[in-house]
Amino acid sequence: MLCLLVATAIALIAVRGLLASIMLTSVYGLLSASFFVTMDAVDVAFTEAAVGAGVSPLLLLLTVAIVGRREAASNARRLVVPLLLVTVTGALLIIGTLDMPSFGSPDAPAQTHVAPRYLQQSGDEIGIPNVVTSVLASYRAYDTLGEVLVIFTAGVAVLLALAPAGQGGSARAEPPAPEHLAPHTILQVVSKLLIPFMLLFAFYVQFHGEYGPGGGFQAGVIFASGIILYGLLYGLPTVCRVIPPPVVEVLAAVGALIYGLTGVLSLLAGKNFLDYSALAADPVTGQHIGIIAIELGVGIAVAAVIITIYYAFAGRLHTRED
Amino acid sequence: MLSQLPLLPVLLPLLGAPACALLRRPLAAWVFSCAVSVLALAAAIALLAATWQQGVLSYALGGWAAPWGIEYRIDLLNALVLLLVSAMGAAVLLGARASVWREIPEHKRTLFFVAYLLCLAGLLGIAATGDAFNLFVFLEISSLATYALVATGRDRRALVAAYNYLVMGTIGATFILIGIGFVYMLTGTLNMADLAQRLPAVGQSRTAFAAYAFIVVGVCLKLALFPLHLWLPGAYTRAPSIVTVFLAATATKVALYVLIRFSFTVFQVEYSILALPLETVFVVLGVVAVFAGSLVAVFEPDLKRGLAYSSVAQVGYMVIGVGLGTVAGLQASLIHLFNHAIMKGTLFMALAAVVLRLGGSTYAQMQGVGRSMPITTACLLLGGLSLIGVPGTAGFISKWYLVTAAADREQWLLVLLILAGSLLTAVYIWRLVETAYLAPRQSPASIAPRALEAPAGLLAVLVVLALANIYFGLDTRLPVQTAGGAANGLLAAVLP
Amino acid sequence: MSTLWLWASDACLLIGSFLLLTGALGFLRFPDFYARIHACGVTETLATGFVLLGLLLRSDDAMPQVKLVLILLFVLFSSPTASHALAKAAWNAGVRPRDNSGKRRVSLPHTDP
Amino acid sequence: MDVFSYFNYWVVVVLMMLGFFIVIARGNLVKKLIGLNIFQTSVFILYISAGKVMGGAAPILADGVELYSNPLPHVLILTAIVVGIATTSVGLALVVRIHAAYGTVEEADILEQDATC
Structure with missing residues (x-):
């Protein structure tokens, strides 16, 4: 598996042309997701599959559709310094690995110091089987709030960079649907069948995150993918009519606020920020309520931001075609 | 509410940002952001007072105790940086209106303030957290917001500057992430206080060495220490004036805080300064940077670009202080951190006014500006004098402590070099004086001189900042005592 | 779980893997874009079907079985559609199939504008 | 076995350096971001490898399972993945703007244009 990853990365260096690079990036994402499964990191694998093999190649493709797929030959003279830098850094890293605890050992400090508490007591303290969700949404909930704000920041940043001068957000000057879209009948029919199931699946992932792999982030990505697929097949104007960009932009902020206000609620109840045990008489019930609330916030924010980013890029593509 | 105090300076802008995004009108967004940042400043002041009285404050986020949950741990150093960042954040924002309205197109203004608040929240989060990974998360919030802010500059070169900053910044952040990963593998914990206890046992391993090296390189990329400074001049020059003021006054300062925190708290001084040749490395790189x-x-x-390079030099002074590895050196470094934020805040704020009125900040454009914009130019000059280190200004205090610290270690060559560096500063400030007062005004007839002075809001903030240069040059209690206390807290356990 | 089921499952998995292999071979060896798509698209759908069937025969819980059936359905929908989309995109982009000699382009009357 | 115990980490290092190389050696701005992506993903592999316990199960509590892999690195990497995609999207947005302003996404051409004006 890892050798395949290395092969993909080498191929990435070798190929010229951005389209092939993007395909290889997608392959790389999928391979690393499979690797994460073999490492027992099912939640991470899920996310990496959605992001590494899905969203990020999609954004790359949109970009390449705007800027062109050519890549100039790199200058051989420029290779010496990078090679040197890379070798030095690599050597330092190899030195660093020499004294590491050996791979997979249950006695390594990482396995014996903080983590055991999560595995042994989260069942009683939080009361849900997926320990990753417990840690993510409760023990280290503040990191996750930060994560939501990172993705929110990304949405703000993309809008700041790409928003056209027109009033409020993405392209409203509706261009006529490009003609080559018309004969996509088969795709449109099949996607019409599949998209409802994708959205349904997103909801399943959203609320099943406590018991199995999944949660707000993955659900948000899947939901957004469904919408984006719709947009790709039916054109940006159509999907903008279904879900108007200003609404999505507001939802992104609302998602982040749901998360934050859940924390503020526990503040007002006299406990620390994000201490969900304040939310109900029974601490474990409180944890449940808190986790569901913040996962909802995460899901809304992530889906909204990804759709916003898609609108911003696709809007650029449209204005370019005109 | 008092027990929640450590959280408030960060939480206010953090949640204020998405709330601000809901406001449609730019003016409302600006007023709202100002309110939020002033409240954060008030919280930071209260926090500093509380830290003086009660010592280290700890706040368990989510109610989970330290190594399992995320902890905010505020000692004097955190409180000082929090105060500095929130004060500059609020001041810059209060004076920002005219400049933002001039430089940012209308449909982007609300988002501009949202990004500003996010950047502020990220920087404050870095300064408050006691958890290594949480630090990375907030570092990314502030970095992403910064890239967006830099890219809003009107010149197309702003885009390239932002892109370069993004690539360099991400490499830096990823290096920090690698370092944190190594440390985690060695100790099993991410809490800084816990790390400090558990690292000495494995401190001699090569993994710990690599971890420290990666963290230092990553932070130095963010700090723009000499060979890694390439992103800074472009980003500072091309960014909108207000963004430059804010970044120059806060971003590198927070990076320096991270360097100090990892060197002295997490890895501890015996390891990072005494056992490795870093002492020499820091001092040499610092001098070269100067x-x-x-x-x-x-x-x-x-001039704007010149001052950006001068920031590279000033970071050099701070790193020299760190590299001395003594309480006095660290104290000098922290005092300079505080004072330099004020000086550069003044200088870039004045330039914001100049750019607002004259459309640019080259020496050619600024000829005779001393007569058309007397107050602004006076403030600019005051900041410049402070930058040189003229007695009676804040800059003198930091230089004085730095020179004393170097003299304590009997590094006379270093003393000489620091003084020589000040002379170089005097050269480019003199060039400013010459341009502003002695050169003939460029087009005297075309513009009425009275209309040129900066708008009241901006000017008020600018004058306050400039006066702060003098105030902290005369009444040095706040920075000196706090920095001294912080330096003692970091080093007293180890050094006499 | 009788051995018979296990044998059947093994057989399905083997057939599936073999088909995937032929698909990969065709992808590498076939002369033009459309033939390659054909090799992958057709074998992949069938092969995934066999692999999933093999897994289905092995699992004894209800939940994984339901999931496998759903995946199977999804693959039956998405895989041919994806091949179709690829071929169509290639056609729109101006890629034309070649004849047996692998050299001359087949000219189709209605494609020229 | 001793050699194999570091195999994962060494692969990570190789991947990291390949990504890093693409970032600094390539002049195409999109390609640089792809390299950055590889660079970040390799760090994810480092963390996840550190959390693996031989013979452990995925950290979803179930009856009768005693040994689990470490959930903490998983949580950290979930966050890091989000950070990665956020950075990528902001970078790509900048690339689109740069293309609009300069008409090219090759570093050399951009430097040339800036030098002349």
Whole structure:
């Protein structure tokens, strides 16, 4: 598996042309997701599959559709310094690995110091089987709030960079649907069948995150993918009519606020920020309520931001075609 | 509410940002952001007072105790940086209106303030957290917001500057992430206080060495320490004026805080300064930075860009202080951190006014500006004098402590070099004086001189900042005592 | 779980893997874009079907079985559609199939504008 | 076995350096971001490898399972993945703007244009 990853990365260096690079990036994402499964990191694998093999190649493709797929030959003279830098850094890293605890050992400090508490007591303290969700949404909930704000920041940043001068957000000057879209009948029919199931699946992932792999982030990505697929097949104007960009932009902020206000609620109840045990008489019930609330916030924010980013890029593509 | 105090300075802008995004009108967004940042400042002041009285404050986020949950741990150092960042954040925002309205197109203004608040929240989060990974998350919030802010500059070169900053910044952040990963593998914990206890046992391993090296390189990329400074001049020069003021006054300062925190708390001084040759490395790189930055600044035709290079030089002074590895050196470094934020805040704020009225900040454009914009130019000059280190200004205090610290270690060559660096600063400030007062005004007839002075809001903030240069040059209790306390807290356990 | 089921499952998995292999071979060896798509698209759908069937025969819980059936359905929908989309995109982009000699382009009357 | 115990980490290092190389050696701005992506993903592999316990199960509590892999690195990497995609999207947005302003996404051409004006 890892050798395949290395092969993909080498191929990435070798190929010229951005389209092939993007395909290889997608392959790389999928391979690393499979690797994460073999490492027992099912939640991470899920996310990496959605992001590494899905969203990020999609954004790359949109970009390449705007800027062109050519890549100039790199200058051989420029290779010496990078090679040197890379070798030095690599050597330092190899030195660093020499004294590491050996791979997979249950006695390594990482396995014996903080983590055991999560595995042994989260069942009683939080009361849900997926320990990753417990840690993510409760023990280290503040990191996750930060994560939501990172993705929110990304949405703000993309809008700041790409928003056209027109009033409020993405392209409203509706261009006529490009003609080559018309004969996509088969795709449109099949996607019409599949998209409802994708959205349904997103909801399943959203609320099943406590018991199995999944949660707000993955659900948000899947939901957004469904919408984006719709947009790709039916054109940006159509999907903008279904879900108007200003609404999505507001939802992104609302998602982040749901998360934050859940924390503020526990503040007002006299406990620390994000201490969900304040939310109900029974601490474990409180944890449940808190986790569901913040996962909802995460899901809304992530889906909204990804759709916003898609609108911003696709809007650029449209204005370019005109 | 008092027990929640450590959280408030960060939480207010953090949640204020998405709330601000809901406001449609730019003016409302600006008023709201100002309110939020002033409240954060008030919280930071209260926090500093509380830290003086009660010592280290700890706050368990989510109610989970330290190594399992995320902890905010505020000692004097955190409180000082929090105060500095929130004060500059609020001040810059209060004076920002005219400049933002001039430089940012209308449909982007609300988002601009949202990004500003996010950047502020990220920087404050870095300064408050006691958890290594949480630090990375907030670092990314502030970085992403910064890239967006830099890219809003009107010149297309702003885009390239932002892109370069993004690539360099992400490499830096990923290096930090690698370092944190190594440390985690060695100790099993992410909490800084816990790390400090558990690292000495494995401190001799090569993994710990690599971890420290990666964290230092990553932070130095963010700090723009000499060979890694390439992103800074472009980003500072091309960014909108207000963003430059804010970044120059806060971003590198927070990076320096991270360097100090990892060197002295997490890895501890025996390891990071005494056992490794870093002492020499920091001092040498610092000196090189001082001279390289100042020399470029002397010959640079654009004052804004010149001051950006001067920031590279000033970071050099701070790193020299860190590299001395003594309480006095660290104290000097922290005092300079505080004072430099005020000086550069003043200088870039004045330039914001100049750019607002004259459309640019090259020496050619600024000829005779001393007569058309007397107050602004006076403030600019005051900041410049402070930058040189003229007695009676804040800059003098930091230079004085730095020189004393170097003299304590009997590094006379270093003392000499620091003084020589100040002379170089004097050269480019003199060039400013010459341009502003002695050169004939460029087009005297075309513009009425009275209309040129900066708008009241901006001017008020600018004057307050400039006066702060003098105030902290005379009444040095706040920075000196706090920095001294913080330096003692970091080093007293180890050094006499 | 009788051995018979296990044998059947093994057989399905083997057939599936073999088909995937032929698909990969065709992808590498076939002369033009459309033939390659054909090799992958057709074998992949069938092969995934066999692999999933093999897994289905092995699992004894209800939940994984339901999931496998759903995946199977999804693959039956998405895989041919994806091949179709690829071929169509290639056609729109101006890629034309070649004849047996692998050299001359087949000219189709209605494609020229 | 001793050699194999570091195999994962060494692969990570190789991947990291390949990504890093693309970032600094390539002049195409999109390609640089792809390299950055590889660079970040390799760090994810480092963390996840550190959390693996031989013979452990995925950290979803179930009856009768005693040994689990470490959930903490998983949580950290979930966050890091989000950070990665956020950075990528902001970078790509900048690339689109740069293309609009300069008409090219090759570093050399951009430097040339800036030098002349």
